[in-house]
Amino acid sequence: MTTPIRAITGTTGDPMSEAIGLTRRLKLPHLRRALTDLIPTAKAQRWDPAEVVRVLLAEEAAGRDQANLRTRRKRAGFPAGKTFGDWDETASSIPRPTQDALKTLEWVQRTENLCVCGPSGTGKSHFAEALGQAAVEAGMSVAWFTIEDLGALVRRHRADDSLARAMARLVRSDLIIIDDIGLLPVSPDAAEGFYRLVDAAYERRSLAVSSNLHPSGFDEIMPKTLATATVDRLLHHAHVVVTQGDSFRLTEATTGKGVTPLK
Structure with missing residues (x-):
């Protein structure tokens, strides 16, 4: 029998606001900036949930790469x-x-x-x-x-x-x-x-x-x-x-x- 995923407490308010709060807690600033634009697009185009996750993580990775590049250039x-x-x-x-x-x-x-x-x-x-x-x-x-x-x-x-x-x-x-x-x-x-x-x-x-x-x-x-x-x-x-x-x-x-x- 497959071990169930740990239960996640349901939202008690606005899911978007809670999601934004979690990105702050987890220090995901680039994902947060993409979130508000991406979610409506994903709903309208009926994206697969995995694609939504992939795009959001890709935004965070790209943002971090650019931030690291600026840091390396400044330190040089x-x-x-x-x-x-x-x-x-x-x-x-x-x-x-x-x-x-x-x-x-x-x-x-x-x-x-x-x-x-x-x-x-x-x-x-x-x-x-x-x-x-x-x-x-x-x-x-x-x-x-x-x-x-x-x-x-x-x-x-x-x-x-x-x-x-x-x-x-x-x-x-x-x-x-x-x-x-x-x-x-x-x-x-x-x-x-x-x-x-x-x-x-x-x-x-x-x-x-x-x-x-x-x-x-x-x-x-x-x-x-x-x-x-x-x-x-x-x-x-x-x-x-x-x-x-x-x-x-x-x-x-x-x-x-x-x-x-x-x-």
Whole structure:
């Protein structure tokens, strides 16, 4: 004999109001928003009860996915909101097959690194951020830093000797992006933070680095011993992409495309 389903107490008032109350109790906000529109439609079209349940649960799942996406994007700390939607893949000097391969994010799943280096204005930061945005949309966690952000992190946590714990929290992200290396000499704290991050992430998490210098030249901007140890770990499992050409920003400026024309 089939075990009966636990008896549910009948409603003592308005079923819709009680249903809405239950969604609040069970923390189902997205289902609640769909409820008032869906039930009249389901009645009018004589939906199967199982279909009603399926659609309501699908609404809740989709709403939670979108909320999680917004949370991951906010936590990533992206600077400009640039994505592949506004990326001109034909104008980039990065070979199209390389772009396509990196967009799959399989290298992140394999905990490999990416170094994008080349002259200023050739799309390094845009490409790195677009990859980060794609990773967030794929359900991954991402963290974005400049190298001087790492210096500030070192200074903040050195006082109470919590730097190791800070780095451990940082490498929980699936992808960590460090932008704009090589524009200026690196402060001692930033050089230490960069090394500590690369060391902590080594063979555990993926790093993506954008730089005006090839990593082999990092000893020009940070102590040679520290640069050697950092680059050794960074490049061991890394894809190195070199950008070329004139600055996109300068080209737009000189052709009048950087501003709205004056009337």
